[in-house]
Amino acid sequence: MSNNPNETKYVEVPGPGKIPERDKGKRPVLEASHLGIDFGGLTAVDEFNIAIGATEIGGLIGPNGAGKTTVFNLLTKVYQPTRGVIMLDGKDTHGMNTTQANQAGIARTFQNIRLFDKLTVEENVKIGLHNSIGYHLPSAVLRLPRYWKEEKKAHERALELLDIFDMADLADVRSASLPYGAQRRLEIVRALATNPKILLLDEPAAGMNPSETEELMNNIRKIRDTFNIAVLLIEHDMNLVMGICENIIVLNFGKIIAKGTPIEIQNNPKVIEAYLGNSGEEGEE
Amino acid sequence: MGKKVNFLGKTNKNSLKGLINFGIIIVFYAFITILKGAGGLTNALEGQLIPICAYIIMALSLNLVVGISGELSLGHAGFMSVGAFTGVIVAGAMKYNGVNANAPRLIVAIVVGAILAAIAGILIGIPVLRLRGDYLAIVTLAFGEIIKNVLNCLYVGIDNAGLHFSVTDEAHMDMAAGGTTLVRGPMGAVGVAKASSFIAGIILILIVLFVIQNLVNSRTGRAIMAIRDNRIAAEASGINVTKYKMIAFVTSAGIAGAAGALYALNYSTIVPKKFDFNTSILVLVFVVLGGIGNMTGSIIAAAVLTVLPELFRQFQDYRMLVYAIVLILVMIATNNEKIKALWKRFSAIFSKKGGNVNE
Amino acid sequence: MLNYLISGISLGSVYAIIALGYTMVYGIAKMLNFAHGDVIMVGGYAAFCASTYLGWPIPLCILFSMMICTILGIVIEKLAYKPLRNATSLAVLITAIGVSYFLQNIALLIWTSNPKAFPNMANFIPAISLGDTTISSTTIITIIASVIIMIGLTLFTGKTKMGKAMRAVSEDKGAAQLMGINVNATISITFAIGSGLAAIAGVLLCSAYPTLMPTTGSMPGIKAFTAAVLGGIGSIPGAMLGGILLGILEKFAQAYISTQLSDAIVFAALIVVLLVKPTGLLGKKITEKV
Numbered sequence: 024m025s026n027n028p029n030e031t032k033y034v035e036v037p038g039p040g041k042i043p044e045r046d047k048g049k050r051p052v053l054e055a056s057h058l059g060i061d062f063g064g065l066t067a068v069d070e071f072n073i074a075i076g077a078t079e080i081g082g083l084i085g086p087n088g089a090g091k092t093t094v095f096n097l098l099t100k101v102y103q104p105t106r107g108v109i110m111l112d113g114k115d116t117h118g119m120n121t122t123q124a125n126q127a128g129i130a131r132t133f134q135n136i137r138l139f140d141k142l143t144v145e146e147n148v149k150i151g152l153h154n155s156i157g158y159h160l161p162s163a164v165l166r167l168p169r170y171w172k173e174e175k176k177a178h179e180r181a182l183e184l185l186d187i188f189d190m191a192d193l194a195d196v197r198s199a200s201l202p203y204g205a206q207r208r209l210e211i212v213r214a215l216a217t218n219p220k221i222l223l224l225d226e227p228a229a230g231m232n233p234s235e236t237e238e239l240m241n242n243i244r245k246i247r248d249t250f251n252i253a254v255l256l257i258e259h260d261m262n263l264v265m266g267i268c269e270n271i272i273v274l275n276f277g278k279i280i281a282k283g284t285p286i287e288i289q290n291n292p293k294v295i296e297a298y299l300g301n302s303g304e305e306g307e308e
Numbered sequence: 309m310g311k312k313v314n315f316l317g318k319t320n321k322n323s324l325k326g327l328i329n330f331g332i333i334i335v336f337y338a339f340i341t342i343l344k345g346a347g348g349l350t351n352a353l354e355g356q357l358i359p360i361c362a363y364i365i366m367a368l369s370l371n372l373v374v375g376i377s378g379e380l381s382l383g384h385a386g387f388m389s390v391g392a393f394t395g396v397i398v399a400g401a402m403k404y405n406g407v408n409a410n411a412p413r414l415i416v417a418i419v420v421g422a423i424l425a426a427i428a429g430i431l432i433g434i435p436v437l438r439l440r441g442d443y444l445a446i447v448t449l450a451f452g453e454i455i456k457n458v459l460n461c462l463y464v465g466i467d468n469a470g471l472h473f474s475v476t477d478e479a480h481m482d483m484a485a486g487g488t489t490l491v492r493g494p495m496g497a498v499g500v501a502k503a504s505s506f507i508a509g510i511i512l513i514l515i516v517l518f519v520i521q522n523l524v525n526s527r528t529g530r531a532i533m534a535i536r537d538n539r540i541a542a543e544a545s546g547i548n549v550t551k552y553k554m555i556a557f558v559t560s561a562g563i564a565g566a567a568g569a570l571y572a573l574n575y576s577t578i579v580p581k582k583f584d585f586n587t588s589i590l591v592l593v594f595v596v597l598g599g600i601g602n603m604t605g606s607i608i609a610a611a612v613l614t615v616l617p618e619l620f621r622q623f624q625d626y627r628m629l630v631y632a633i634v635l636i637l638v639m640i641a642t643n644n645e646k647i648k649a650l651w652k653r654f655s656a657i658f659s660k661k662g663g664n665v666n667e
Numbered sequence: 668m669l670n671y672l673i674s675g676i677s678l679g680s681v682y683a684i685i686a687l688g689y690t691m692v693y694g695i696a697k698m699l700n701f702a703h704g705d706v707i708m709v710g711g712y713a714a715f716c717a718s719t720y721l722g723w724p725i726p727l728c729i730l731f732s733m734m735i736c737t738i739l740g741i742v743i744e745k746l747a748y749k750p751l752r753n754a755t756s757l758a759v760l761i762t763a764i765g766v767s768y769f770l771q772n773i774a775l776l777i778w779t780s781n782p783k784a785f786p787n788m789a790n791f792i793p794a795i796s797l798g799d800t801t802i803s804s805t806t807i808i809t810i811i812a813s814v815i816i817m818i819g820l821t822l823f824t825g826k827t828k829m830g831k832a833m834r835a836v837s838e839d840k841g842a843a844q845l846m847g848i849n850v851n852a853t854i855s856i857t858f859a860i861g862s863g864l865a866a867i868a869g870v871l872l873c874s875a876y877p878t879l880m881p882t883t884g885s886m887p888g889i890k891a892f893t894a895a896v897l898g899g900i901g902s903i904p905g906a907m908l909g910g911i912l913l914g915i916l917e918k919f920a921q922a923y924i925s926t927q928l929s930d931a932i933v934f935a936a937l938i939v940v941l942l943v944k945p946t947g948l949l950g951k952k953i954t955e956k957v
Contacts, residue, residue, distance in 0.1 A: 099544055125546035137541035139534045141601075149527070150534045154546050156527045160555065163526030164519055170526065177527075217546050380757050382764075435942045441756040442699040443941060446892060450934035453889075457931035494927075585885075589764060596761060629772035635765030636747055643754035 043269055046076030050113050052221045052253045053129070058097055058107030067093050068277040071107070075221060075270075080247055081255040082268030084288075086297055090277040091257045092134055095223050098255075099131050100124040112220050126154060130219035132210040134226050134257070140199035144190065144209055147198050148181040151216025155180075184212050187249075188242060203230050208239075215246065222246070224256040228263050236260055240267050265289065273297065326521040329604050330514060336611070337510045352618050360614045361509025362388075362571035365516050367594035367606035369563035372520055374592070375601030376529065377556035378536030380445040382588050383432075383452030387561040388568035389459060389583030390428045391421035395569025396497040396578065397464055397471070400490040403501040404466050414503040418512065418569045425565020428455070429558040437553045452588055459580035464491040496579030497572065504574040512570055513607075516563050520603065523559065532556045586628075593631045596638050669800050671918045677806040677875065679914020680813035684868040685891030686898065686906035687820060688861030694837040694901035695857045698756065701763035702743060704888015705770035706862050710736045710869030711785065711879045712778060718786050725788045733866040740862025741855050749851070767885070774881035782880045785873035809871045816864060817907045824903065833857060837901065886930070890917070893937040899950025908948060 035041045042051050051074040058071040068090045075081050083091050096102045098109060100121045109116045111127050119127065130151075139147050149156070156177050162169045185191045188208040193201065198209060207227060214222055227243070228236045240263055247254055258264045264271065265285040273281040273288060275297040281288055288294055340357065343349050366388060373381045395417035402413045436447045463474040467487030474480035478489060491497045523529050531552045534542040543549055572578045594613060598605025617627050641647055685707060692700045714732035717723045723731065747766050751759050789812075790804040824830035835843040836853045844850050872887060873879050890913060898909025916936055920929040940947065 101540065101544070121540070121543035122546055122548050125544055131544055133541065133544075137538045137544075139537035139541065141537055142530065142533060146530055146533075150530055150542065150545050150547065153527055153531055158527070160523070160526070160528050163528060164522045166522055174526075213541075213545060374757070378755075378757060380760055435938055439941055439945060442693075442760055443896065443945070445760055446699065446889070446896070447938055447941060449889065450893070450937050454931040454934050457928055461925070461927050589768065592761065592764070600757075625776060626772075628768060629776065632765045632768035632772055636762050636769065639754075639758050639762040639765065640747070640750045643758040644750040645753055647750075 041270070042074055042076030043079050046078055049077040051075055051110075052077050052079075052112055053098065053255070054108075054110040055098065056108050058094075058104055058109065060093065060097055060102055060105045066277060068097065068274075069106075070278060071097075071274075072279065073272060075253045075255055077220075077253060078247055078251055079253050079270060080243065080268050081253070082264045082271040083255060083257045083274060084259070084261075084264055084271060085274035085280075089274040091274055092225060093277070094274065095131060095225055095257065098124075098223065099129055125217055125219070128220035129223065130214035130217045130221075131223035132207070132214055132225055132227060134229070136203075136206045136210060138198040138201075138206055138209060138213075140197070142198060143194065144185065144196050144198050144201065145178070145181050145194035147209055147213050148184055148216050149177050151184075151213040152177050152180060153217075155218060181216070184216055187215075187246065188212060204235055207231070208242075211242075211246075215250065219252060221253040221255060224254065224258075226257055226259065228258055228260045233262075236263055239263070243267060326517070326525075329517050329521070329607060332604065332607060333510060333513050333517070337507075340506070353615065356614060356618055357506045358504050358509050358574040359571060360611050361506065361513055362567045362574075363591065363594065363614050364513055364607050364610040365567035365570070366564055366591045367598065367610040368513075368516055368520055368603060369560045369567065370591050371595045371598070371601065371603060371606045372523075372556055372560040372563070374595050375599075376524055376536065377532050377553060377560075379437075379441075379553070379557070380592075381448040381557075381560070382445050382585070382592070383448035383450070383455070384560075384564050384591055385583040385585070385587035386448075386452035386455040387425040387428060387564035388571065388587070389455055389580060390425040391418075391565025391568030392572035392578060392583065393459060393462070393491060393497060393568075393580075394424040394565070395421035396500050396572050397490050398569075399501050399503050399573055400488070400497075401466050401471060404488055410503040410505065411508075413501065414505075414508055414570075414573060417503065417573060418566045421569030422562040422566040425568065426558050426562035428565075429561025430554070432561075433554050433557045437550055437557060449585065449588075452583075452585060456580050456584055459491075459496075460494045462491055463489070463493055465489040494580065496577060496582075498577050500573065500576050500578060502573055502576060504570050509570055512566060516566070517603070519559070519563070528552065528555060590631070593635060596635055600642075669797070671922045672915060673800065673802055673806060675915030675918035676911055677809050677914070678918060679894075679911035680809045681868055681872045681875070681910075682887065682891045682894045682914050683813045683907045683910025684816055684864055684871070685887060686895040686910045687816065687903060688864045688868075689892050689895040690898075690900055690902065690906040691820075691833075691857050692861050693895065695833055696744075696748065696854050698748065698759045699763060699892065700748075700858075700861070701760065701888075702766035702770055703861065703865060704884040704886075704891070705767045705774075706736050706739060706743075706865040706884070707869040707872065707888060708774060708879075708881060708884030709739055709770060710866030711873040711883060712774060712783075713866070714788060714870045715783055715785055715873070715879055718788070719783075725791070728788060729867070729870055732870060733863045736862040736866035736869070737859045740858040740865070744855055744858040749854075767888075771881045771885065778881065780880060782878040785877040785879045787874045787877065788870050789874040805871070805874050809875065812867065812871060813907065813910075816867070817903060820860075821903050829853075829856060890930075890933060893933065896937060896947055897940050899947030902947070902949045905947055905949035 034044050034047045053073065053075040055071060055073045059069040060067050071094055083094060085091055093102065097104050100116060100119050111124065111129055114127055116124055116127065139150060156173050158169045158173045182191045182194060185194060190205065190208060190212065193205065198206065201209060211224065211227065228239055231239060243254055244267065268285060271283065271285060271288045272279055273294050280297055281291045281294050366384065370381065370384050373379055398420045399413040399417040402416060407413055432448070432451050436444055439447060461475045463478050463481055465472045465481045465483045465487050467484040469484060472481035472483050478492065531547045532555065534547055535549050535552055539549060594610040595606055597613070598609030617624065685703065688703050689700065692698065710732045713735040714728045717728040717731045718725070743766055747762050748759065751762060787805060789808040792804050792807060794804050795802045795807065824833055832843070832848045832853050835846065835848055836850055840850055891910065894909035894913040895906050897913060898905030898907065913933060917929055917933050920932040924932060
């Protein structure tokens, strides 16, 4: 493995944190400060601060129930935050819904896979491409040349994206009938198709064997390098997190308990305590 | 392992599926024409031809909402009745103004009927499509009842000054002498200037099929189906949920309105009560029996279930009972997990499809 | 004015009892039991037959009707809804509509569409005169019955073990199962209670409006669902409040606006409520799990 992430140098950015030195001068793609949400008086996430550099791979870890997925739901506006500000590529996401947040440049996968089951693999990717397909309903209903041209373009682009994971062969398969690992990969392709500036991956390696995980790590780096985007991932597989993330945030009981490089995190006593003192196996929120 | 997918090959497959539906309709038309020529068509059956066309269109329309959009509309007869009464008024007004030829009256009636039903669809869609699942269904039901109630109070007449409306009684329309009453409250439209024909019905089905199939096989159709399959994932993929649900709902309402105009202009009298909840359910039975999301199935189910009761009049009393049982059994057979697993095993034995998916 | 108010409250009390059945089933099985209204109709016919053909005394007729409906509710749940426990709400709702049509058409075959004159079974206490307004015995009994039922249900779900199990199932089926609660049995009991209440509603409804037909239950059923939504689905006091408000609205609309349009007005109210406050007057906001 080249490109040892542990060697990344960091620079402070005004506000919520620090970003890799190579992204210096570029605006952090995602900044959240004082982010929090309450559910019926119960605080699920509080004082969450993050800054992610334009091409950074970040990690979000923590024991089950720590609020990691809730953070993803806040960042993608599935939940509206009770407190705090989320800046996406310099734009305040206040008042945006999930659709608008995606259009502003944030894409995600889901912990419990959410594919469009009755659509084929290719159609799933084309949903991701939806906003870059340039024709309207009348051209479709009347089958004008524009429809054919744009559909052909979309088809080619979909296959190109599927090729990242060697899935072009499966284009015509119904997504529900894919094996588990392939479904996880398809979700990533679909998210990529929306042309995001930052990609959030919720437990991308869940259910994968070590060699698949290894391949996934390479693919995540490949995605970052080809698309020049940032990645933030939630993951329980520490090999993956420590091997790929440049900056890690540890969450427990909805609050950040540690922030730093993989080495810093590995040696942080608070993190060790949170994991050892709290190794329950209940499901994520 | 798999084959390389060819773009043209794929679209050909999709259009082929669509062509089958056009083929079925044309064969149906040819068959009926030959049967008629040979004198094999009973009067009762001949009288059913236009209603069959109208119900096929209704089934296609509802299937767009239920099958493609994944929402249950229980008020589709309401849109049909908006189209029906609009069509009757338009055709009546045209006749009053000296347009006697059927074709232009029918075409204008269908177009205006569809537009008004689509507008009703927008008005209903704005509140309804914010709701989910069961609430949406019950509100469409409520809407169907509201339309029926309002039409029951509606009086429309025409004289030289134009159209007159009243929601109380005939006298309040203030029509000049020589005017004609077109719609008479609970008595409905009387003395309708008939304009529908079987061939018009067939052409309308073909147009509707063309619109629906091209809609479904487009970015719009994909977005609608994505929302059906997983709303949150669709939102996270940048799909505007309300917009695409609205497109499906309003298109469907417009098509139902066209069906209503075609249907109403086949009778000399048409009452608001004709388009009640039972009619909505009848169309739902067509859709469910034909297979939710399956347009070919809708066409066949609508045609067969409209003709069968005519052929077996002695079982008239059991008709709705049988439909009820059909609804329950089809839903259980297609949705029960155990039965679904059984189906899967069956189809795995008989086809190798999907067998090469395993890595 | 007072007249309309009282008849509105009386009608609303019947809606409330029906709405309680909807609300409980919706809260626990997360399904709209479209056939609930038709169970009312069956309850009406059961009481009618026991009284008219068998000549049984009134309390026995009512008990008989409740028994029939309770069994019917359990059977419907077992045969039609249980196989669809994990299916989409679309599939369950279509099935429920099928059940509703099934009951109506069976009733049509057995009792024909000719209306039956229902004997008043709720007039065993004297009427009350308030100035020039008389409150009929049926009205008083209906109102009292609905209040007793509401209090009883509130106590039942709050205090008894079964009631607590019901609340647990309505919160989280999976967790309830892990805590050793028999989810299937709990759902069955919910249907049983809801259907038993439907029988009472049927008797009260038919006593006040003594024409019994196979379609008797469908309109009140839909309106009672409206009432349940209005009050906030899943909430027992909400069902009561929604029912009574809806009853009053309907009677006032009939009196002051138009008899023909009263249903339209009631349904328009439903649409307005869902627009303004989709969770109903006393409902809780539900956050979707992602």
